[in-house]
Amino acid sequence: MEKKTQKHGKSVVKMRDVAALANVSIATVSRYLNGNLDRMSADTADRVADAIDKLNYVPNSAARQMVKKSSGLVAVVAGNIDDFFSTEMFKGINAMLESKGYIGVLFDSNSDLDREKHLMQIVSNQYFDGAILQPYNTVQVIRETIKRPMPIVMADREIEQSPWPQVVTNNYEVARQATQYYKDKGFKRVIMITSSLSMAANRRDRYYGIQSVINNIDVLEVSEKSYNHKKVLEQLTTLINGSQEDTLIFALKERWLTEFIPRLFYMGLIDNDHVAVTGFSDTGTAQYIDAKTKLIAQNPYLIGASSGEIMLNMLEGKHRDPEKIVVPAKFG
Amino acid sequence: MEKKTQKHGKSVVKMRDVAALANVSIATVSRYLNGNLDRMSADTADRVADAIDKLNYVPNSAARQMVKKSSGLVAVVAGNIDDFFSTEMFKGINAMLESKGYIGVLFDSNSDLDREKHLMQIVSNQYFDGAILQPYNTVQVIRETIKRPMPIVMADREIEQSPWPQVVTNNYEVARQATQYYKDKGFKRVIMITSSLSMAANRRDRYYGIQSVINNIDVLEVSEKSYNHKKVLEQLTTLINGSQEDTLIFALKERWLTEFIPRLFYMGLIDNDHVAVTGFSDTGTAQYIDAKTKLIAQNPYLIGASSGEIMLNMLEGKHRDPEKIVVPAKFG
């Protein structure tokens, strides 16, 4: 056995130990590790392999990174990992990254501006090859925070004057389209359920999209962090009964769909004729609320995959303009 | 401006540049960066600060890690980040880790044995100070995969003969307790809804817990990946109507609660008297399905926090025995 005296017992076996046991130089071991097998006899390679195995040698990635200037790691800073959207986007990102040997690691802003900033600092200070952000801070803050020049992609949340490539959704258009569908069926009024803060830009675009078709909108704000379920239900009931017009309930986020709507159906408040419901949906869970309900389906996985693809391009030096890619959501 | 010729334009400004501009030695800059301000005149510190600012200097973390033998990063390999359980656990982990200056990064096994193994390899090869796993592989596989000696904590999923500390839930006990509650009310039969594969150990314990009270169990397996919603509803309907006994529907996972149960209520199949429903729940969403429904609430955040705390202890050298901590779930 080798000495293992370092902090936390980290193995102290290094390349030179392997080299010694295999009776070769460290250069040969390095070559073996990096797959340059063509410059080495099969016998040598075998001996090196054996030695590595016997000693349980693990390369020191910090040393390798220092000279290679790359870690193979891409940081993904998500808005809130409790959201299916964020996690599914991450899966999409990784699907792309891993095809080229990179791997994404996930950080959670927890819907907190300061925390997001803190995470960006860490990402900037650690050895990541690139960063994909689902950002809430402004371009300026991001610029000041991530000091180290590195490839950056903005995912999901549109940001003004972005110097980085973006991948976004057609929030305005699809909200407009959905609203139009119900307007054509005679609905003249909207109750919009939204969270109070998160994803301001997306929320705003959706709101405008609705408004461009139906102007009569009641907004019900629900706090992401904590709300009184019963009270919200009462508010909804009051709102629904507060008008004779045919009413469309429009949830800007799937969560409000699954948490409130089944109960309203159960209570008989939604009949699809005079009171209907629609909203943005990511998971597919919401679609089972009622057979007649038509929703807006986003594609977080594809947004992630696109972001990942752009990141790969940047990593390979094909620097791209700060283009904006739109991954459309679909209504129906 | 300095040369920025490296890959991806990584800044090539290094400590010696800062030192030169500030007219000090690199040791002084290093001291400044590491907060040893007491050994330096305020004036010097200022000059260093200015130089860092002017040059936009960012320390090379790989070099630092190489000598410090620590990155401050802890890897968290979660079973499936689409599950609220995993993400909430991660939040709990970070709450603890960050109190001591560490930070957790999240990896996603995607409920895939091989993928989990692959991730463990990466974690083992990169410079992480420790790893918290929500494991699906066996002790042996994990041992063979993570070759580098490092602090490891197992979270959520119980594993036989673990050489590492574990934090788990009282699956058996709480399932038993919930079932008993309904048995006392006259229920004599259980329909159990479960996913086909994931978290085998947890699932098994829950099953045994139910079985220890009520033996008459119909098992309905639903695939996590893809299932026919309508068909499952039909199966459930058939099962419910297939017996005159008072029946308890027991979901081993919240997802089945939110996806199927509201519809059953709507269809009038659940009345809480002859057909009732319960199950494991993480988010609190499910509790709004019906006022009379009593669920089992897990505490993923606390499981994470406990895991994080143990990890901190190990990182600080207080090596702990492979103890097992139980974070109880609560019924009611």
Place this chain on the structure above:
DNA sequence: CTGTTAGCGCGTTCAC
């Protein structure tokens, strides 16, 4: 208070 210097472990020429 501040500077000098010897490693940290690995990749990579350039010789042999």
Place this chain on the structure above:
DNA sequence: GTGAACGCGCTAACAG
């Protein structure tokens, strides 16, 4: 086909 030696950027003694 293989090895010796330098350099990556930083920290931590040890000098002064």
